Amino acid sequence: MSLKRTPLYNKHKEAGADVVEFFGWEMPMTYTKLSEEHEAVRRAAGLFDVSHMGEIYVEGKDSAVFMKKMFSNNLEKVADGAIAYGFFLNEKGGIVDDLLVYRRNENSYLCVVNASNTDKDDAWLRAHQEGFDISIDNRSDDIAEVAIQGPKAQEILQKVTDFDLDTLPFFHFKEDIVVAGVSCLISRTGYTGEDGFEIYFGNDDAQKVWDALFEAGEGVLKPVGLGCRDTLRFEAALPLYGNELGDDISPLEAGFGIFVDKEGTFIGSDVMRAQRAGELSRKLVGLELLDKGIARHGYPVYDENDKEIGFITTGYKSPSLDKVIANALIEKDGPSIDDIVYVGIRSKKAKAKVINKRYLHKNTKK
Amino acid sequence: MSNLFFTEEHEWVRVEGNKAYIGISNYAQSQLGDIVYVELPEMDDEVSVGDSVGVVESVKSASDLFTPVSGTIVEINEDLEDSPELLNEDAMANWIVAIELSEKEDLTSLMDEEDYKQFLGEDA
Known part of the structure; x- marks a missing residue:
């Protein structure tokens, strides 16, 4: 290809x-x-x-109800000319993609999706469009x-x-x-x-x-x-699909529950409700490495008893902070802020501390 | 004959007596970009051609340093632990590891500087 x-x-x-x-x-x-x-x-x-980002327009008489079924965030609360961040979820509560929805008007929405998922999203929307009077136009x-x-x-x-x-x-x-x-x-x-x-x-x-x-x-x-x-x-603690988000990761585990409408009914909403009621097994935390080394995507994370409790989703030597920091998806009842964990870096285990994953103050406008 | 050799993996080998100092080429450091961490091997480890004897990490990626010679690790450049950027500043002057050679013939399969320049011409 x-x-x-x-x-x-x-x-x-x-x-x-x-x-x-x-x-x-x-x-x-x-x-x-x-x-x-x-x-x-x-x-x-x-x-x-x-x-490379994907642009998919969903338009037509039934587009509001269709988007309500497909998208985790509540677009009824979004004014024309405003944008909502959220997810397409699968039936298991995993993430098909994370995206921005631009509300043009009640009958027209622009979905800006990941390049890596554009074809998957397009197929996902089309697979669910039967019975809705809408058009799906992938203009990427x-x-x-x-x-x-x-x-x-x-x-x-x-x-x-x-x-x-x-x-x-x-x-x-x-x-x-x-x-x-x-x-x-x-x-x-x-x-x-x-x-x-x-x-x-x-x-x-x-x-x-x-x-x-x-x-x-x-x-x-x-x-x-x-x-x-x-x-x-x-x-800036913004997630990347394939790292913090994925087909087998729930947005609630990843800490992005504010983009999942609590009341709405959409694909995956029943799983979201069950997870909010206590059926959540993992959480995304921030780590600061205390030992030398770089914690990278996929490296295993251990607790103080050497039990494997999760993995690194993203890790870098932060250019702005000059520290080695990482996001890790770990067991929900596992270590929390200030606790010590270990990251498996090749044959070594590097000591790290759990920290708030909002590493940096954001400078975006209100 | 020169005592400086290169590999297709963009490492250099400088031979002093029975010892080989190994580093990465200027081309390698420029391809890697900002080097933020260098993992060094253990002293006295015995290694064979192709073994990983360290890892050079840039912001984006971790790259193994594969030894082109067999022998025993006799020196490691600990300066790189605190100042990995030395490799960006002068890759040819900053060796990473020194190996006491067990098989001098290993050197015969390496490129000299001229060959390496030609190799880069094709690769770059």
Whole structure:
């Protein structure tokens, strides 16, 4: 199978990016050094090509009831022009995908899903559409997306649009906004813990938007790759599907119950209710390594009696904190804050302490 | 004949007497990016060609250091435990481990600097 390229592929190559395979896509991992790109987003601004993300429109007379059945969060409480984070759950309460739903109006929803799951999500929605008067339109191959993130993001984006960005609150979006002469959808969202925007437009306009943003942000804005996207989101306690979330992990175990409507009836809601009533076996905790080593995804975690109690979901030497930290999915009745655990790193067991997994204060706007 | 050799896994071997100092090439460090941790082997371990004698970890990944020679671990560069970034700063000057050679013939299968440059030309 040939790999997919975003319309910005040539831009990445020209910039000297290290382009790697990412779930069937050729994506930039780094342009210079991961740590420099990470710092650029925390201190100034970075621009990500995230055109690999999936965009699936659900529209029609029955779309509200259909989304209610499919999505874990309550979209009735979301105003037109606002966005909800949540999950498609399977019947066992595992996660098919985590996604943003952009509520355009009562009869039109845009689902922004993981690139790795776009085809699965599309099939999942179609498998449940019978009896609903809706259309499911997967427009992922036509839509490009960039994310401009960091404390200087608004200042830079404002230079190339007449739309007053101050009027756009966190987790809200606006369509038909002209950016550098191109009609775009802009949302104040991101995956870094910093303020910033995600901008959607047609593939053909991608290079124009990309160039205009760098011109506006000259000397400040850096192109940044998937490498720092992962370290940034991890420090901000944002989960990644395949790490903190998965087909066999419940959102309640992962600590994201606030995105699961307590009252609603949707696929998996009965399992969620049972888990809330006490049938929950695991929890996601933060760890700080006290011994040397890096705790990485998949490494086993042991308690003080050497009993295996879970595994690492993500771990890094945090560029912003200069400490080795990790998320671990462990037994619910296992160690809690300040307790000592051990991480199996190859043949050694490294001592670690359970800490709050909100490692970093988020700078997103209210 | 030069005493500096390279492997296809982008390691270098500098031979001094019966001892081989092993590090990673400049190409390897640039590919890895920010090196944040180096795991060293135990002193006096006996190792054979292809055994892991350490791990070099960047932010993104952990890469084994496979020894291209057999012998006994006689020195480890403990400076790297606290300052792994030394490998980024000067990969050729910072050895990771030294092995007392048990089979000098192991060296014959390695590349010299010129061959390695050619190899990089194909690889890069």
